[in-house]
Amino acid sequence: GIDGLDKFKTAGADIVVADVMMPRMDGFSMAKEIRRLSPAVPLLFLTAKSAIDYVEKGFEIGANDYIKKPFELRELIIRIKALLRRYGDNRSDDTKFAIGGYTFNTTTQMLTMGDNVVELSHFEAMILERLASNIGKTVDASELMIAVWQRDDPSNRNSLHGYIHKLRRALRHDPAIAIINQRGFGYMLTIK
Structure with missing residues (x-):
């Protein structure tokens, strides 16, 4: 090491x-x-x-x-x-998503809105990247679990829900943003 x-x-x-x-x-x-x-x-x-x-x-x-x-x-x-x-090839290029009033930088895993800066965990960043790439569309829970844990395992569903809860809290300063649980399917990131 x-x-x-x-x-x-x-x-x-x-x-x-x-x-x-x-x-x-x-x-x-x-x-x-x-x-x-x-x-x-x-x-x-x-x-x-x-x-x-x-x-x-x-x-x-x-x-x-x-x-x-x-x-x-x-x-x-x-x-x-x-x-x-x-x-x-793109290590020096940051991938950024505009999510309502927030900017999400996937490289640094930072979520910013004005002076408010939140450093996401790696799992939170992976989940948010999937949701931000599909705003307004349901992302299958199995797809999220495979992206994060490389497998769809029932034991990971509670962990996934916990990370979604943390993301909702991180995005709470923009009331136009919601992460909706589509029961039995997955999650959808929406911006009003």
Whole structure:
């Protein structure tokens, strides 16, 4: 972990693939420091730790993807290529959404409205990006869970609802904005 961080500081990287369990500095600690230095570099965790708490911690730190061991090398290559397509060429370009009176920057995960600035968690930012890309349309709950946790699992539905509640609170200063629960289907971001 320390060696990886030193290499990142001196040479940078197009993408960071980090194991969670490393000697002297674990992958989570290394990733926190890398995120502080470069909020936009694509970050993928590899780990034998499959408990949802580890997956959640990885995404909260700012991972863009998470792959559990054992895995096929081909799957790792596919995921790296997908991350580079999505983030690699545009790392210096912030993607921004206008949501009512707010501006949402997907790279910095900041939601701003005047002097009001909210730093979203990685999960909140991933969910809001999906909703903001589909304003006025219902985004299937399964699609949101697959985007965030890579699987549609009934145990994630309460977590998803919790993150939606946090997003509603973050967007509360513009009364024209609503996140509507379309029962049995998903969620819709609307602006009056």
